[in-house]
Structures are given as C-alpha cells and as structure tokens.
Amino acid sequence: MKNFLLLPLLVAAGSLAVGAATTSSPAKLAATFRLAPTPDTLTVRGRITDRTTGQGLPGVTVLVKGTTTGVSTAPDGGYRLVMPTGHRVLIISSVGYVTQEHTISKEYRVLNVALQPDSRTLNEVVVTDGLAGKAAGVQITGRGEARDAAAPARKSKVSGWSGNDYVAAPRPAPGVGETYAHTQEGGFRSATKDPLSTFSIDVDAASYSNVRRFLNQGQLPPPDAVRIEEMLNYFQYDYPQPTGPEPFSVTTELAACPWNPTHQLVNVGLQGKTVATDKLPPANLVFLVDVSGSMMGDDRLPLVQAGLRLLVKELRPQDKVALVVYAGAAGLVLPPTAGNKRSEIMRAIDNLRAGGSTAGGAGLRLAYQVARDNFQKDGNNRVILATDGDFNVGEQSDDAIEHLIVQERESGVFLTVLGVGQGNYQDKKMELLADKGNGNYAYLDNLDEARRVLVRQFGGTLFTLAKDVKLQVEFNPARVREYRLIGYENRTLAAEDFNNDRKDAGEMGAGHTVTALYEVVPVGAPAAIDKLKYQQNPAETPAPASADLMTVKLRYKEPQDKTSKLFERTLRGSAVSLERASENLRFAAAVAQFGMLLRASEYRGDATWAATAKLAEEARGKDPEGYRAELVRLMKAAEGLQPPAGTYGSR
Structure with missing residues (x-):
C-alpha cells in the first residue's frame, strides 16, 4: 500500500522501490490533491481513536483506496477528507494498529473508527516539511491538503506526522537478535608446505566500537563480534609517511611474542599518504x-x-x-x-x-x-x-x-x-x-x-587512495617453521588470487593505517605440528639472522584503474625483546591479546587480563584523543565481567 505521505518522495525520485518507473507531472499531481468538490465527490469527517483507551490518535493515515488522496489525523484524532469521483473505500492505518477498510455511502458522511492495537511496525516512509514536494510545485500541509508551493503560507495547527508521537518498543538486551558472521580462528601453517599467506587489507573498525558498546553496558560481546583485525585497525600507529611513488609506506618489525615466549611476533604496517x-x-x-x-x-x-x-x-x-x-x-x-x-x-x-x-x-x-x-x-x-x-x-x-x-x-x-x-x-x-x-x-x-x-x-573515511589492496607474505622455511595470521579470517585469499586483477580486495583511504600481525614459530622452537614420517622435515638449525625471514609483496590499483601495481619488501634481522620493540608493535600486540582473551582463543597462551592491560598502558605513547587510555579501561572492565573459572560460560 502506498501512503499519500510518500508523494513528495515519488515526485523527487521519479520511481518507487525496485523497477517502478511511473512518474507524474507537477500539474497532474496538484490536480490529484485539489480538494474543490466535484459533482460526484463526497466529504467525509470523523475521529480515529484507540479502542483500548478511547483516546484520539494523531498521525493516523486515512487513505482513499486506489488513489494517492489521503490525510493524516490531527492531534485529537480528527480528520476531514474529500473523496474523489468514483471512489468510496477508505483505508485506515497507523503504527501498531490493525489496518481497517470502510465503504462510505452517499448518506453516511461521518466515519468514526476505533483501531485495535497490533504489534506490526510502520509500513511507509515518513519525511516531514515537504522538501521534495516543494521541488515539484506541490506542498503537503499538516492535514494532507495540497497547495501551490509558491502560494503564501498559511498557519496550520497540525504539523503532520513526524514519528515523535510514538514510543519505540522496548529493545532486547545487547546481542539478542543481532547477527554476526561466524569465523573459524586461523591456525598455524607449515612454512615448508604452505609458505604463502595471502589476504586482503581491512581498514574497517566497526568491531572495536561494537565491542566497546557491549563492555560499556556491562556485558561481554559474542565471540563472533570480535574481529581482531578491526580492533587493531581502529587505532592509528606511528608509521612513516610514504616517500616513493606508492600511495602508502610499508613497515615490518620482528620481536618476541608476549603470550608465548618461544614464539615471535611480526608486525606489518601500512601508512596511507596524508592529504590535506x-x-x-x-x-x-x-x-x-x-x-x-x-x-x-x-x-x-x-x-x-x-x-x-x-x-x-x-x-x-x-x-x-x-x-x-x-x-x-x-x-x-x-x-x-x-x-x-x-x-x-x-x-x-x-x-x-x-x-x-x-x-x-x-x-x-x-x-x-x-x-x-x-x-x-x-x-x-x-x-x-x-x-x-x-x-x-x-x-x-x-x-x-x-x-x-x-x-x-x-x-x-x-x-x-x-x-x-x-x-x-x-x-x-x-x-x-x-x-x-x-x-x-x-x-x-x-x-x-x-x-x-x-x-x-x-x-x-571518504577518499580512497588505493583499491583492491592485497598482501602476500612468503616465509623462509630456513628461519620460520610455522606461522599464524592473527585475525583477517574472512579476508584470506587463495595464493593465485594475488595476481588476479579481477579479484576484489580492500580499499585504503587517505591517512589510514593498516596493521597485520603474524605469530611465528622459529626454526628450533617446539612445533605445533608433529614431525613428518615420510617427507623431509624442516631444518632443526635456523638460518642466520642475516637471511630473509620473509618477503612482503603488495598489489594495489589506483582508484579508477583496472590494472594493479606491484612492489615488495623483505624482513631480515633477529627478533628483539618485547621491551625493546616499538610502541607500534607493543600496542598492537596488546590489542591482539585483548581480542584473543575476549574470543577465548585456543592460541592465547600465557595471556592474562592484567598483563594485557599493563602492556597497553606502557605502549600508549601519544594519545591526544584518549582512545588508547579508553582501551586500557575496557580491558579492566572486561576482566571484571569474566565468570569464575570452571563455571558455565567462562572464557
């Protein structure tokens, strides 16, 4: 059912919903809404009330069936409507009430209707002030009447239905009825058998602010609401501005892993060019x-x-x-x-x-x-x-x-x-x-x-520097036995997708930073995967630190281009202690550790809430907007929401 309140939208948009293409000239629309009686018209008056309370209902739609002629009831529920030639059926509808139809006879000029409350929601667009209608030369007044927009305005005691007269139904508790895509946490891969890790960048940050909403309301988020890459990329990092022809710089770093002392942590950081x-x-x-x-x-x-x-x-x-x-x-x-x-x-x-x-x-x-x-x-x-x-x-x-x-x-x-x-x-x-x-x-x-x-x-947020940005990391099995990409589960790509310019990937905006972390099992450390019986096993003695740990390759397109550009960087050197690592890596590690604790990750190792908050606090660095300090507060709040160990639902 098309509500007469939609008319301004139909005039301006020129179409209704999907595939509709019916338009009308301003003159025809004005003619539709003229209220001057014709020989076969009928003026109907009445009042619409709530059957339960008997009170008048404002903003009820009284529509002539089969037309766009209608009115919205006044604050006391009253209405007046001139029915056009050949039409005698009124449709009465309102938010939360059962819609009714009534046939009007020539002798019956007053129609009072008591509406039965219902649980249905609103069923039409509501836009006040008639902005679009003015563009077409027709303005809808508070009572649903029409006049030439250029004509002098006249006062109306009714402002029209704005939606403010209705109170939204009580909302469920956070998370109830909400939907999140299920993600299976990425595990360790062998650098010998599967040396390539390919994924699309992700600059989205929705997961972090959503997690914050849950914690601020005293509730732990659903595990699937926690996307670690989006939590990482909520924060800005101090990566260098690009100096070459590429629209972003690439920074790599290797340090000890805070939640597993036998492992290492690789930080890959991208910094988009800042544009005034x-x-x-x-x-x-x-x-x-x-x-x-x-x-x-x-x-x-x-x-x-x-x-x-x-x-x-x-x-x-x-x-x-x-x-x-x-x-x-x-x-x-x-x-x-x-x-x-x-x-x-x-x-x-x-x-x-x-x-x-x-x-x-x-x-x-x-x-x-x-x-x-x-x-x-x-x-x-x-x-x-x-x-x-x-x-x-x-x-x-x-x-x-x-x-x-x-x-x-x-x-x-x-x-x-x-x-x-x-x-x-x-x-x-x-x-x-x-x-x-x-x-x-x-x-x-x-x-x-x-x-x-x-x-x-x-x-x-609004200006794209590069699109379809993909990363492919190749690990050197002489230095890396196994590796795990932290987060980005729904951004992983097949190895062959890296060179396929038709494969969609992420976009990077002006000034954006992107951070990705790999947990690495170095050669010589205890492996997550048992030794193979029938195939050659990785070397037991690691290559020297002067050998490449990995190579990072990137592909991207200019915003309006269809062909990608390629460049690469290598990472060498030994892992530094966590204390000597940059604030970038330490803070990112704290965010990732926080996400793993919230998800109750099987890879969280020795991580504790207190150690996570301490790591974030010590790596806060410059924090002019206070977002990093807020993260520390949220970490402490999340610890307080944990159920006792061993109880149902504990993480």
Missing part, C-alpha cells in the same frame, strides 16, 4: 539513510542525523551532497547540492523521521543511480549508507544484496557503511555490504564515534 582536506578531489556524496521503523530511538536515526550534521560542516563548495531515504519505498529528498549550501543540506537532514518497513534494495539502487548521474571523473564518488542493517523488504538475502553491490561497484562509486542501533543489529549484512562495495564500515555507538569517523578521519 583542501587538496582532496571534489566529492560526490549521496547520503542513503534508513528511515524505517527499526531506526526509532536515540541511538539510531537521531545519532545518524547528528553525525551527518558534523560531516556537512567539513564540506567544501566543490563538494556535492544528495540525500536518499528508504523505508516502505525509496525516495530522493535532496537533489545534489553544493557543499557550501549547508542550510539546505542541514534542513533536509533535520526533517528525517523514522517510520516504515525496510526496502534496502530499492534505496541502494536509487542512491547508486543518483551518484552515477552526478559522477565526478577525477573526484570521489561515494554512497554513505546509514542503517541498522535490518533489511526486510526487497533484496533481503545476503546473495541478492551481494549481487546488487558487486554490479554497482563497477561504476566507480564506492560505499561507506555506518551502522547504528542494538538488539536487531545486523552486523553480518553490514560487513558484507562494505566488503563488496569497495568501501569501509564503521559502527557508531555514540556521537564521539561519529565525529571520529566523519570529521577526524574525513579523508580516510
């Missing part, structure tokens, strides 16, 4: 905002709006922003607008209200279409999706969403995903969208996180 904001290419941004019913609540749509307002303040005149929303359908509520027209952009953001089912596929299609239509050849073209990931209308399977995103990324439009909410949070789907859309993924657990992602990391 005024030197960044022009941006073509499309905000795609989920305004469905599940987005009600302070930690959802209002948080997204606050974050986008912060982002708007960073825009430059050469940047352009459009705003697309989706719920029961998708619509364009702000056409591409120059970044210096902040008041217009702010007004569009401010007037969003939550309400509706979730046609995520339709919203994605429309947002990509708007981005393509305004494509900047030498600029940054990006869709910024803000949602809880709860898609339940249109493309809802992971396969369908993946197919849609894979198709659209070929246009050169990248994707940033901003996740919000809890209780029904769909992390699995959000991560999939970002991975397949040549983009990054952040979880906003509070306004400061929104500021970090959209303001402090403006360049890294």
